[in-house]
Amino acid sequence: MTLESAGNHRVGIIGLGYVGITLAAAMARNGYEVHGVDVQPAVVDALGRGKPQVFEPGVEDVFTTHIGKNIFVSTELPAEIDAAIISVSTPVDPSTHAPDLRNLAAAAETIAKHCSPDTLVVVRSTVPVGASREVVLPPLLAAWGSARLVMAPERTIQGQALRELVELPQVIGGLDAESLDRGLELFGGLCKQLVPVSTLETAELVKLTNNCHTDVIYAFGNEIAMLTERLGLDPLEVVRATNLNYPRPDIAKPGYVGGGCLSKDPYILLSAADRSGHVPRLVAAARTLNETLPAHVAERVVGLMQQDGGSTVAVLGWAYKGSPPTDDMRGTPIAEMTPIFEAAGIRVLGNDPVVSDDVIRAYGGEPVDLETGLQAADAVLVITDHPKYRQLDVKRAFGGSKIRLVFDSWRILDADAITTLGVRYAGLGFEPGVAL
Incomplete structure (x- = not known):
């Protein structure tokens, strides 16, 4: 045509x-x-x-x-x-x-x-x-x-x-x-x-179904991470073993869920369902879980930092996701995290390969280049899996620094190399050696 x-x-x-x-x-x-x-x-x-x-x-x-x-x-x-x-x-x-x-x-x-x-x-x-x-x-x-x-x-x-x-x-x-x-x-x-x-209505529901289904899938991976955190297990090991050559739908890795669609479309579906007299309980529960994850992580980071006496955290990744890269701040995890850091008296340094310095300041951070941030921080929180962070040379980045904690949300760094340097390594649902 x-x-x-x-x-x-x-x-x-x-x-x-x-x-x-x-x-x-x-x-x-x-x-x-x-x-x-x-x-x-x-x-x-x-x-x-x-x-x-x-x-x-x-x-x-x-x-x-x-x-x-x-x-x-x-x-x-x-x-x-x-x-x-x-x-x-x-x-x-x-x-x-x-x-x-x-x-x-x-x-x-x-x-x-x-x-x-x-x-x-x-x-x-x-x-x-x-x-x-x-x-x-x-x-x-x-x-x-x-x-x-x-x-x-x-x-x-x-x-x-x-x-x-x-x-x-x-x-x-x-x-x-x-x-x-x-x-x-x-x-x-x-x-x-x-x-x-x-119909018009069918097309409307298709879009909402796509995004709500995605939100639910991610929420299940996060539910497993909340459980492994308390059981002292590794969620990625559980997910890998669960999915390997098993002919059923794969389990998603745990991770933050944001963006302009997933942070609001479940509520649009819930609104339409309410008018029809139905309550989509699964959709509502998934959205609640995914929205509470950033604050949960911030509280865990604060707790781990307080054990080591740290007062400065370098946050890597301020957009809602890092791969594919974006500067979109809608539904970004950092929005729920910085108030918790501020309340705990923790200084927040911010780095993102795409997000501007002005936006980092607006969300409560001090913009820094990556090298400066890693040298000044007591702890590192990796929020996005941007390719720049995936390529980080761990020994060069953390060797000789005062960093005592790396919370690697997406588990993209070399954990063995980090722990060899005497630095505590943790991630979503994964906190080895931490007594709960």
Whole structure:
């Protein structure tokens, strides 16, 4: 299928956060004419100069090459576009965890004002089941009398978005048959595989199911780590032996669970389920466990440091993950950790290969280069598995230093080399030699 035959080649993308920017880059690279819209002038100005405000491999190169050619950015949606794609944020309230759909509603109103019934409207944002029909559709019908509407959820992972936007199957649910056909035509010029589903609501639930399932899988690995910590066992040994040549679903390694999706999408699902009269207990329990893990680790690090009289910790990795690398701080473990360190009177030094010094300061750390941090610290807490940390020469990094503790959350360092230097080594669910 070609863009000419599809008739959906001129698209507007409302919301230029991570989802909108990566989609804009992928579509532009595939020949679409992309008009990106955002209400933040600073974002529009930066993108107009080819400088995305988020880190994602390949995106800046695409914007630098295509801006002003087939990528255009503005604070206003242009008229006469073939498709208007909503990719605004749908946060949850930090206290109640209720979804905030004001951005979604505002985007729908903007489209209703600037576009026409011939425009295909695409919901790309993650929303509660029913939101496309209940929040987006009414202003379109009020303005036009009829509408073409699809839900086509974004399902990429940070660090691989441009590849996955092309390679992952694109799920599409339509308001009616004509809407679905238009949606399939639109994404047929981008994706290798299209998965039509029967309704808008089905597509909405697909996205939530993907992320909630992931959250549950990770939570089980963390549950095992909480148990091995108390039993004096090694969770990685348990996981390896459990998975080896066993023809059942693998157990995940323990680890922090954050990011823009996994830290909020379970709450969006819980909200939709509550309206239907069902309580997804497994989803709720998994989210609670994963959210309490960072504070649990910080308390363990404080306890171990107090045994040795340490007062300064070097934290390696401030984004929510390190591989693939990202600068995304949504759901980052450090947000729950620094208040615990501060309350214990522990000085926090911060290093991250991607996150800026200003962001490290904003989260309560003192930015340092890696060598300086390791020389000044009594303890090291590795939060992410960034390739730079994986490559750390342990003997050179810790030899001759005053470091007495290394808490290696992802177990990426050479534990034997560290303990040979007389340094205590621990990790998630793994604290050998510690009396509980």
